[in-house]
Amino acid sequence: MEQYHGSIKTAVIGFFWSIVLTFAAYLLVVEEWLHGPVLVIALISLAIFQLLVQLFFFLHMGHEQKPRWNLIVFLFMALVLLIIVAGSLWIMYNLDYTLMPHDMMH
Amino acid sequence: MRHDPHAEADSLTIFGFWVYLMTDCLLFGSLFATYMVLHNSTHGGPTSKELFSMPFVLVETLALLTSSFTCGLATRAASLNQKKQLFFWFVATFLLGALFLGMELHEFHDFIKEGNSWERSAFLSAFFTLVGTHGLHISIGLLWMIVLLVPVMRHGVTPLSMRRLTCFGLFWHFLDIVWIFIFTIVYLMGVS
Numbered sequence: 001m002e003q004y005h006g007s008i009k010t011a012v013i014g015f016f017w018s019i020v021l022t023f024a025a026y027l028l029v030v031e032e033w034l035h036g037p038v039l040v041i042a043l044i045s046l047a048i049f050q051l052l053v054q055l056f057f058f059l060h061m062g063h064e065q066k067p068r069w070n071l072i073v074f075l076f077m078a079l080v081l082l083i084i085v086a087g088s089l090w091i092m093y094n095l096d097y098t099l100m101p102h103d104m105m106h
Numbered sequence: 107m108r109h110d111p112h113a114e115a116d117s118l119t120i121f122g123f124w125v126y127l128m129t130d131c132l133l134f135g136s137l138f139a140t141y142m143v144l145h146n147s148t149h150g151g152p153t154s155k156e157l158f159s160m161p162f163v164l165v166e167t168l169a170l171l172t173s174s175f176t177c178g179l180a181t182r183a184a185s186l187n188q189k190k191q192l193f194f195w196f197v198a199t200f201l202l203g204a205l206f207l208g209m210e211l212h213e214f215h216d217f218i219k220e221g222n223s224w225e226r227s228a229f230l231s232a233f234f235t236l237v238g239t240h241g242l243h244i245s246i247g248l249l250w251m252i253v254l255l256v257p258v259m260r261h262g263v264t265p266l267s268m269r270r271l272t273c274f275g276l277f278w279h280f281l282d283i284v285w286i287f288i289f290t291i292v293y294l295m296g297v298s
Contacts, residue, residue, distance in 0.1 A: 005185040005272075006178065015175040022171060022289070026164050029294045039298055047290040051283055058178050058279040070124050077128040081135040088139035 006060055014057025021050045116269050123273040127280045130243075134284050137236040138291060145296070147228035154229070154296030157222065159213075163293045166209045167285065173202030174282035181275040184263050192258065199278070200251050203244060210241050233292065240288060243281050250274055 025046045028034055034042055055061045064070055145154065180195035214234070217223065224234040254274055258267050 005182050008179065008182065011175060011178040011182065014178070015171070018171050018174075019168070022164075022167055022286075025290060025294055026160070029298045030160055035298075040295065043290050043294055043298075047286055050286050054174070054279060054283050054286070058174060058282070059276065069121060073125055073128050077131050080132060084132070084135050085139045085142070089142055092143040 006057065010057050010060075014053055017053045017057070018050060021046050021053065025050075112265055116265070116272075119269055120272055120276070123276060127276060130280070131284075134236075134239070134287075137232075137239060138287065141232040141236045141292065144228040144232040149227040149229075151227040151230065152222055154233075154292070157217065158293055158297050160293065160297060162209065162213065163289065166206055166213075167289050169202045169206045169209070170282055170285050173199045173206065174279055176202065177275055177278045181271050184258075184268060184271045187263050189258070189262060192263070193255070196251065196255055200248060203248050203251070203278075207241060207244050207248065210237065210244075214238075236292065237288060240281065240284055243277075243284075247274070247278055247281060250277070 025043055028039060028042055028046075061071060061074070176195045176198040180192055180199055183191035183195055214237075217230075222230060224231045251274070254267065254270055257264075258271075261267075263271075
């Protein structure tokens with residue numbers, strides 16, 4: 001079970017980064033440093049970086065011994081998640097576009 | 107291969123809990139997809155930009171991030187059998203979690219008071235479902251903490267309570283991760 005408990009050092013590093021990333025994302029939006037698609041990409045990147053910080057420093061992924069079942073289940077979940085989210089957005093966007101009244105196009 | 111029956115039962119239990127967390131992730135994923143699809147369907151009601159108060163949400167986020175940190179310190183103290191430290195960090199986790207939940211309920215209360223409940227628009231239905239499901243998980247987590255702490259205070263850290271604390275730690279960090287995405291997708295992207 002030791003793989004689930006890190007040292008104080010890893011916890012502090014993880015906490016530090018999670019705070020920095022949260023403030024970075026917050027300031028990007030509130031101070032209006034970026035706009036439009038660039039902002040969306042920046043926010044998604046920060047969230048994914050934050051996810052990795054949480055996974056490594058708090059959930060201690062990557063410290064597992066072979067066979068890495070936790071990692072395998074996680075990756076499969078991520079694949080299904082991607083299909084659900086990206087698929088829904090794709091289909092609903094197209095549906096919106098197709099059903100839009102003609103005078104609202106362009 | 108080790109043949110310690112205790113260790114084997116522990117790692118199986120924790121793996122089972124991990125699989126549960128992954129399925130919970132899919133639940134949240136579906137709610138996120140629903141929210142993103144319905145985000146602009148405000149039906150004449152308030153948009154996300156008019157509704158959200160960002161400094162408030164930032165404090166909420168910091169409370170939850172800090173509680174995730176103290177929870178990590180609590181399970182670490184438990185693994186070293188430091189009962190006093192475990193108690194201190196665990197209570198800190200509980201209070202921060204309670205602060206987060208209180209702030210979320212306060213936000214919901216304000217929205218509903220202004221006539222912007224889940225009945226107002228598809229956007230608000232999706233918002234209340236997504237954020238409310240997370241809040242429900244947090245409430246269950248708070249109850250779980252109380253249930254966990256009582257036997258630890260009475261008998262100290264036993265292998266059984268250690269296993270339960272480890273599961274709880276995973277649960278709490280997982281809720282933190284879900285909130286990061288709510289913070290980014292619902293709040294930050296909602297007001298930009």
